Amino acid sequence: MRPAAVVLLGFGRVGRAFTRVLLDTRSRLRERYGLQLKLRAILTSRGGLLAEDILSQPRLGEASREDVPALSGWRPGLGLDDVLDKVERGVLVECLSSDLGTGEPALGFIRRALARGWHVAAASKGPLAAAGKNLMESARRAGVFFRFSGATGAALPAADVGIRSLAGSQVIGLEGILNGTTNFILTRMQEGIPFEQALAEAQRRGIAESDPGRDVEGLDTAVKLLILSNVVLEADFKLSDVKVEGITRLSPAQVAQAAREGKKIKLLGRLETKEGVQALSVAPAVLEPGHPLFQVDGVEKGITFFTDTMGPVTLIGGRSDPRGAAAALLKDIIGMYGRLT
């Protein structure tokens, strides 16, 4: 049995879902992967919990962020450095929300953890968008893992496939439906429902946020495209390198026209290589029925990698709720520690 210390940074929706997944899978992790994950600390902005075995605390599974200070082991003002000093080295699970431009506050925490020889499993996109290549290099230098499935599609294992399954092939392009909210809206528009009404429905169902700008303007797609392109190609594109057009200027007539012709309009993120130059773009595109992503409807997501030796490889999936992100974080940790074939 291999014990591994886990420090959880952030106790929002993803952090809580991760805790619940840890509770639910404890015995399976032991049996199948010979792995015992010991949750040693939970850090929030007001302080943290530090204890030998947080998972054994009875009310943990139902705890909200407000309940954490009432749990056993709470220390007001406890910070990451204190914890890294006191706990045997393991994995930092980062579940903050962070700025896409600066990557903060998560970026600084991740840097400190990597520099001190901790593995990191990241769920927020900011640090990857701001400094993905640099973080991968830092991890390599420190001889630790930096993984981020929870930040790059969660239940769509795009980073896994792009980095590991296609290793040894050259990725010459990619094309993805990377944002569930816009895809849901477009699917409803395809059924004849106007944009505003489809958006309102998405908000009502908890699919779209109250401020849906990041989704419908294409920014979320651009960030995911940027992160995936950088990690798969080991490139260093910036967000400003991505040409972005969202779905807000699409007219109902355009969508209806596509539907009449048996086609669909989708918001595609694209990495293309033209005459040796790589270009990143996000824009609505008309897909014909034969297109590999034609069937990706509703909140589902999908991505096609174009490669030299393996041809095109398409991945479709997409539970994008916190539980999917939590499962992706867990999968990353198993890959670091568990006995996988």
Add this chain to the structure above:
Amino acid sequence: MRPAAVVLLGFGRVGRAFTRVLLDTRSRLRERYGLQLKLRAILTSRGGLLAEDILSQPRLGEASREDVPALSGWRPGLGLDDVLDKVERGVLVECLSSDLGTGEPALGFIRRALARGWHVAAASKGPLAAAGKNLMESARRAGVFFRFSGATGAALPAADVGIRSLAGSQVIGLEGILNGTTNFILTRMQEGIPFEQALAEAQRRGIAESDPGRDVEGLDTAVKLLILSNVVLEADFKLSDVKVEGITRLSPAQVAQAAREGKKIKLLGRLETKEGVQALSVAPAVLEPGHPLFQVDGVEKGITFFTDTMGPVTLIGGRSDPRGAAAALLKDIIGMYGRLT
């Protein structure tokens, strides 16, 4: 730079393609993964080549099996044990064709290599169908890797996703179009071409073998389903546990009827869990347009994993030529040695 010794077992179509991929990717492997693969031996049934750096031999890229004895370092009668004695430990790349029932001759070679602390990347299905679970356990005990992407879909990274990307989730079922030949034939039948004519076309185009029984009777699909189910669930199903029906009894009228209704008939391999009992089956199935594998036409393959925490995850791809299998072998080796994030 990390050097790794490679011993190649078999120099048929896949073995030769693997050698060419090694030649083509040498500099990329060094730059990107810090990895130097040293091809130290090539073994055939009549003897083998043993040399410090086989890849540097000028005519290697064009060599056929008959040319190997003319290359520098040829030793008639050289066997695997001689080579394992003489070469520093590394990875055995198995590219034989072997019996699906007994797994031989590959199985014995793989067992000996694992027992002596060599990693193994396998391309033939026999050993996995005959003793997949046992080989995985042997590798674990020996502390080495046993990987088999080249045997389980090649360019469709089904084993990667099933084992690694879905680690931590529970796979509760899977459904796959796993055989390119039957899918090609069904796609042509869907277009109104009779079975015999579609089969003849597949044979003419090198898609179907001259004896297509294994494909059209569903056996190849059954073997792939068996291997994937066993490795993903760590189960120990036998080929006799799979209920198999091929496509030979499908009438043109049935296919035409599906086409008229906008549906498609596909040969599906299925793992289902019903009331806690897992069942494996292969049979033609009528797919509706919304089905995740509906678009998988021609020689393409596809698989959907149904999971508890990640929902369904679908993978579509499928270059199934020797180059795809060779790329899959290389990917497995990079995963063993290379610096991957």
